[in-house]
Amino acid sequence: MNEQDKTFLKGQLALLTPNERLKLLKRAALLRKAAPKSTMRGAATRTVVTEEDDGPTRLKMRSRSASLDEFLLRLLREDRAVDEAGMPTDTSLKATVITIHKGRCDVLFRGQMRNCPLTPELERTQQTSIAVGDHVLLFQRGEHYVVDRVLPRKTKLSRPDPQTETRERVIVANIDVVVIVVSVFSPPLHPRLIDRFLVAVQRGGARPVIAVNKIDLLRDESELDVLDPYRPLGIPIVKCSAEAKVGLQDLMAELSGQTAAFVGHSGVGKSSLVQAIRPELDIEIGAVSGGNSRGSHTTRRSTMYQLGQQTQLIDTPGIRSFGLWALSADEVEESFPEFANLQCKFRNCTHTHEPQCAVRAAVDQGTVSEYRYETFLRLRESVS
């Protein structure tokens, strides 16, 4: 057995309770006994002592070619077997993270909610290593389950950690759709934030949808002209009102059968929309504070709600600004699909000063939105 295996074995055994350790030892001993005789060499007896709740227990075992440790290792590996992609071959201990607390998280496991502790290693790094929507593998410790590790993510939405910019903070994981919620008023429409979200959504692999809430406060359709640049991008734009119960079916149609997350500025009505879609859910809505009409900033945790059999919706706390994590200049460009088919004179055109730049020509002609182009320039500058 190599050093790596020994460390793994030691670490795994340390996580078990004395009783679990004994059970595992017994299983390993049985396996070893049943191993083909040809592997048996000598008949020396070895005594293994295990600490049990009711005192030490001695197990007498004959040495065979494969040591007991090797059988223990095999069992531990089988209990948490994974394929080449890191996915468990046995999915019976797979769970989905619903919400996260310090050192613990609520998971959906075999159709039930469970509050499970994280392993010490996960707890140490929980702000970066685990997110709502993550698929995790549990291991059983007596009657309890512990969150052992996070499985590879299909998609994610991340931003830089507010304290340590170089560190990734995953907001939600394994989402099919990210609904960028904005409101007509209070707070006013901020297309710049939409642009930043779009870059992050595209990078994380999910599909973006824009939901314009509080449509009941709209005085004139022209107030939505700021969204014109997004119409040619093929991003669905849903107009809705949680209050007036308008557009909720259109919104639902975008989410149905998928895992979706609501993101956006605080006070735009994310929670109100979740509540309006499913009134039976009990969600705290930001109270209007004092004389100002903005929803007060309520610090909430991201939480996943089950809407019917196949639809999951994650409500995230509001954020004031949205940084972009470890973005390269190429990635900035890739986030502007409207530039994709434009042929500039220079292949590595930065679309800032070069002659015969097709992007700038398109902006001049009005086929690419000036507003989006400005966002591009800002983002480009922030990464160079």
Ligand code: GDP
């Ligand atoms: P969140 O921070 O994005 O989750 O926003 P909340 O759902 O807490 O809502 C913030 C405030 O906006 C609350 O006072 C809501 O009552 C109000 N609100 C939400 N949706 C609407 C809407 O469609 N129309 C109007 N007029 N107000 C809304």
Ligand code: ZN
């Ligand atoms: Zn160019």
